[in-house]
Amino acid sequence: MDNIIITGTEGFVGTLLTHFIQQKYPASRLSLRDRDWCRHLPQKGKAIIHLAGKAHDTSNTSSPEDYFKVNRDLTIALFDQFLKSEIHDFFYFSSVKAVADTVESQLIEDVIGVPITPYGQSKLQAEQYLQAQPLPAGKRLFIIRPCMIHGPGNKGNLNLLYQIVKKGLPWPLASFHNQRSFLGIDNLNYLIEKILSNLNVPSGIYNFADDDPLSTNELVTIIAHSLHKTPRLVHVSPRLIQSIVRIGDYIPLPLNSERLKKLTESYVVSNDKVKKALGIDRLPVTAREGLHKTIASFNSISSSVFL
Template sequence: MKISITGASGFVGSNLSVFLKEKHADLLLLSLRSEDWRDQLDRSSDVVIHLAGKAHDTANAASDEEYYNVNTELTKDLFKEFQRSGIRDFFYFSSVKAVADTVTGILEEEHSPDPQTAYGKSKRLAEEYLLSQPLPPGKRLFIIRPCMIHGPGNKGNLNLLYKMVSRNMPWPLAAYENSRSFLSIDNLHFLVWQMIHKELPSGIYHFADDQPIPTNQLVQLIGAATGKKVKLWNIPQKLISFAAQSGDILPLPLNTERLKKLTESYVVSNARIKQVLGIANLPVTAEEGLLKTLKSFNK
């Protein structure tokens, strides 16, 4: 099987490439930064997995134009080449942020998109373009919306919590009960491989582990991975909120925006992809995946 991958130098791309090679796939690593990428594209591939993109810049240093040029326009260009080629499957890795920055309840594929950032909007515009285009017979289009992906070697948003626990700092927000969905890199590999080899309908699919994880449980998992005693402080929410509001004025480590990010829930459903694959559970539980990732930080 021949598979072309864009964005193979990133965390997901590098890990997925190793996984696919172990499955004896014939890989072409395509760099869209190259001006002659169209000439390099293997039009006889079976699958193209489009991972390349401008990641969300939490420092807000990137311009809106950068997001649209990379996430929207390059995706359009690649899909046009796919339409004219003999390639069967097009995987576009979008993001749950193309739908919502905050979630009330559980985020499903039918949720009405309302992205708030240039990153999310650029991803959503790419989705809209792909869905509006005619799909030649025999071809499939998969729009993948993963939640926060993690795995060995990639701390991502886990880094702040990890540092606090590993340095024996208390977690002061234990009074908040929130849950978040994560996606282990191992489950991502499993899902992509299954989708390639099974007769699935084109469409949008959310990728997430089976179980959302409460932040307090995540802190305890970090303690288990590091061998540190976890300190959970149940400070009244009113006091925390007052401190955060003070941080909006004074140079304090906590402000209302940071408090929101640390305590809000973001739960993503993976029911659709499991239904079409005919499986009850993914191979790696959320807790197993997180422990594997967290233990890798110690090395």
């Protein structure tokens, strides 16, 4: 009965979370790419952790229908099977982008969702369906909204920053002042395990984020120091940068308007609700410690190429 069923185990989050869970519980992988996945879904177990989904495509090449088929429709189908089963808990990994593409001050769970992208809209519609269904006695539903997750094997904007600093290139966006929340994989694993093991945590929506936000300039500095380099922070007019990156919206360049927004906007996420539910004051790994660990894994991968 303690079996944990996990979807989306091939991504970097799924790989690391599955490895962590397997050290504490029997765990099985469920591929929703298999048309017969319903037949392979166990009818008894402790929890389903639903990670599978279509990630936000910053190159804007995916069709809106792709997001809704995967993020909404597959989630609904899986949840309906969960309701019929004897599995106790359902964890749906949504996203902070399900409710807010931008944040003015600090994002909390009870904000009214107004996503503007198909990615965020598909995640929110899945959330709304799950919340609208009556939960049978003994079952719990956790809608997890993580901010930007990082850890060994992470790709994307963090890796882009790493490559820029590693090559000794200047960081030209230092004039953009922001504060941004991150989520290290160690803290994500910790929170999931704590919820699984604490039957007093009520169903609900929970933001997942490290305790302290960091600026992108601080992040560049952390990467530079991990590479034993001096950070090269260059202050270019934000208006000039915004004019240049618009070219990347039409031709494939490393930087476009969407990526500029991700790298320079402020996006602070509160994790107070989940900490209160678990009765903890601080997460075990600070934002800086987690990022140092992730960057160290990039260094290791780079070094192994030459072995």
